[in-house]
Amino acid sequence: GENVEQHPSTLSVQEGDSAVIKCTYSDSASNYFPWYKQELGKRPQLIIDIRSNVGEKKDQRIAVTLNKTAKHFSLHITETQPEDSAVYFCAASKGGSYIPTFGRGTSLIVHP
């Protein structure tokens, strides 16, 4: 089955800095890669996703890149703000049932 590795497990940055979270996946058939943000005790919220026919996608301060050859994808957050502090999960899934396999999560801490 699919295996998703996510790094780092914790990321501490100063407000205004950029943050990068990286994930690798094992199943070359995976073609959908969502990113979720989860605040403490709350539900995971989809913040951005990318499909395998696209190499990069951007939404305001958030961007995701995908390298299918290397089987890795990354989340980039620019101009971080304290409200960006949360746990971020990457996931990989493929057509059929689109059941996602999640990474273990990255705890992002943005210091004011």
Next chain:
Amino acid sequence: DSGVTQTPKHLITATGQRVTLRCSPRSGDLSVYWYQQSLDQGLQFLIQYYNGEERAKGNILERFSAQQFPDLHSELNLSSLELGDSALYFCASSVDTRQETQYFGPGTRLLVL
């Protein structure tokens, strides 16, 4: 608010007991997914239902079962509870099985004492 609702929000029970968690998907969504989130195991897929039928199974224990009713709400039944079953249980829904995007409910926090 994702439009997915879950009840109860919190549940405290004892080992050996049985509980039922309930989920109502977004209006129009036919597919429901159940996930367990614990500190040591992360976010794990349990089971998926589509329009009343089981579609996929993940790491679901035999003590756990689920169903989806004609009105599309779903219930997750957890029996013979153990301390290790304490976790957050999320339900998510999507339009159908071909739709990648899933919307998560607020979760049920289960504490087994």
